[in-house]
Amino acid sequence: MAEYSVFSLLKNSFSGNRDWKPAWRKPDPKPEYDVVIVGGGGHGLSTAYYLAKEHGLTNVAVLEKGWLGSGNIGRNTTIVRSNYLLPENSRFYEHSMKLWEGLSHDLNYNVMFSQRGILNLAHTPGQLDDFARRGNAMRHEGIDAELVVGAEAVGRMVPGLDVSANARFPIVGGLMQPRAGTARHDAVAWGYARAADRRGVDILENCEVTGFLREGDRVVGVTTTRGDIRARKVAVAVAGSTGRVVKLAGVDEMPIESHVLQAFVSESLKPVLHTVVTFGAGHLYASQSDKGGLVFGGDIDGYNSYAQRGNLPVVEDVASEFVAMFPGFSRVRLLRSWGGIMDMSMDGSPIITTGPLPGMYLNCGWCYGGFKATPASGWCFAHTIARDEPHALSAAFTLDRFRRGILIDEKGVGATPRLH
């Protein structure tokens, strides 16, 4: 498959753009692979790509039950950031950020990564002190962070934001990470799929896993709607469906709850919101897409759910927070809303691990934040699969941390998934 470049654009424009080839093949499943990855979302595809690129494993299949990009990779609010407090998180997400910065070139696919910055708003002096601490922790790890003090300074950065003393929750400052931003989420799935395919990975769409092949304790393959596929290693990266899929392997309990998270996009506006902004007196994050729509979301609905749709109380909550921040947006019409299923872990941090059965590898527990982790998740999971040991950056994210009591609880709310 040809490299995308200005020359391929020119060449194809002269032939009326009739000769473009599909970005990835549609192969039939082979009976056996070295590695089978269950889940053709962002994390599964990036894992396949880094397995091929960094570890030379190309006899790999990615199994997707629907079409590529039909799950959370196409349902998120596209925010990329690495503004974490705890070192295990900040190192991992900063590695992800560095991969994002070179991703379009690496994949030869424009993922439209736009480093427009993220501004977390503070509404009380105590919250601003906390942001100063987090910003210092980030800078200590070599991550960019700038404390913004005073409503006026915030107002200069984000026109349209209500920075007056009459706001429902008056703004006193914020924490800015200038290198954060957004990316085109579908392009991330397509780009990784194409890049993995070019290195020989088979991407099998409409191929749902219905069970696991076992030899004693060991997992030796999967049964699917397109036949049995044997594999030396079976890796599972299915986000909100983790509970369902591991049950097929006989694992009945996990430190995970599945919850529904809604997201929203408005009608297209002219450029008005230039950074990603988050509300500090509730939970809301908003940005404007290149197409002009305001993309925003808030809390999960708060009860266990596998339905990819939510209920009205959260819609109302999110809308009222958005309007409290930006009174000018009160007349903007909502274009669409949708839901995705989050794999909420017990400490709010992900799980990248060998197991839970021999021959099996698991990547889950991404809570709200799976999208920004896509490159680093694949990077570390590929390492874990190829070498049968955790990558240094994900060594803290193993499954046995719960048993050992070494949790990574960024928010400090304990084993209550709905609060992370």
Next chain:
Amino acid sequence: MLIACPYCGPRDVGEFTYQGDANRKRPDPASPAGAEWERYVYDRTNAAGEHREYWQHSGGCRAHLVVTRNTVTHAISSVTLVRGDDA
């Protein structure tokens, strides 16, 4: 989503507070720390389908409830009071 409170009748989900999985069994408080406690604190069945869970009618009569709800369809098949729930 409507939850039929035994005292108040069908009310909007916004009046209720979710309080988590009702399938878990708290181990004997006197038992030593170990696998049983770890399982109680961290592990969940996370069922796709019928799920027993605690809710409180916090915006109404404040009763604590056990709701059986399908996590795939959100259909509720039973709502009972926590008091007297011995399952």
